[in-house]
Amino acid sequence: SQKIEQNSEALNIQEGKTATLTCNYTNYSPAYLQWYxxxxxxxxxxxxxxxxxxxxxxxxxxxxxxxTTLKQSLFHIxxxxxxxxATYLCALPAGKSTFGDGTTLTVKP
Amino acid sequence: DAGVTQSPTHLIKTRGQQVTLRCSPKSGHDTVSWYQQALGQGPQFIFQYYEEEERQRGNFPDRFSGHQFPNYSSELNVNALLLGDSALYLCASSLFVPSGLNEKLFFGSGTQLSVL
Incomplete structure (x- = not known):
């Protein structure tokens, strides 16, 4: 069955920097991918x-x-x-909207 | 325009009891999906209702059942509660898509269920 993984459980960055979150999936070729x-x-x-x-x-x-070659999506703020x-979730539209476990982002002032 | 509303917001039950959670979809939406979210995990799909019928189901036992009413609102019932059923239960509404691929889900704030 399809599987979706978000590489980092937690990400801490300084205000003003760019946050990059990763989402990888296997056993699926999605028509699209969502971020929440x-x-x-x-x-x-x-x-x-x-x-x-x-x-x-x-x-x-x-x-x-x-x-789609790497089966990966990157999310940048x-x-x-x-x-x-907040926690950011990626999701595959596999009919049942399979969600990753999320990455919790903390931006420090 | 009200979004997705769920009730109650919090609930405490004991093992073996039964619970009913309620959801009203966003105005104009006809499809309701239910998710279970354990602490630190992503939402896990339970089932989806459209036209008062269960259309898709995730890997949850028969203790989990649901219903959709003519006004599109929905209930989630869980029988014989186990400690492991403690979680945030989320309702999501959308417009029905024949392919089943929902492009955008609107979630309620959830019901936090604690089973003691």
Whole structure:
């Protein structure tokens, strides 16, 4: 069955730096991949979707890349702020929306 | 425009009991999916309801059952609760897609279930 892995459980960076989160998947060729943000005690919030024929997608300070050869997506937050501190989840649209376990980002002032 | 609402927000039960969780989807959405999220893990798909029928199901035992009402709201029932059922239960709504590939899910804030 398809499997999705987010490489880092936690990532700590200084304010103003770029955060880069990694999502790898196996046993699947998704038509697209999604990224969500989750704050403690809240449900995930949709951020971005990138399709298999798109190399890169941007939304404000967010950038997502999708490499179907490497079976990997990278999620970047540029000029990071303490308010960006949250858990970020990637998800495959495998009919059942398979989620990774997330990477918890902490941005320190 | 109300988003996805879930009730109750918190619940404490003891082993062996039964629990019912409720969800109202975002206005205009017709499909409801339920997820279980253990601490430190990603959401795990339980099942999806559309047109009052279970359309897809994840790897959860029959103790987990659900229902969807004509107004698209949904319930999740868990029987014979185990300690391991303690988790955040999330409801997500979307518009039905025949392929089953939901491009965007809208989540509620969840119900935190503690089983003692």
């Amino acid at each position: 943000r989750q704050d403690p005690g809240r449900g995930p919030v949709f951020l971005l979707l990138i399709r298999e024929n798109e190399k890169e997608k941007r939304k404000e300070r967010l950038k997502v890349t999708f490499d 540029t000029a990071s702020q303490p308010a960006d501190s």
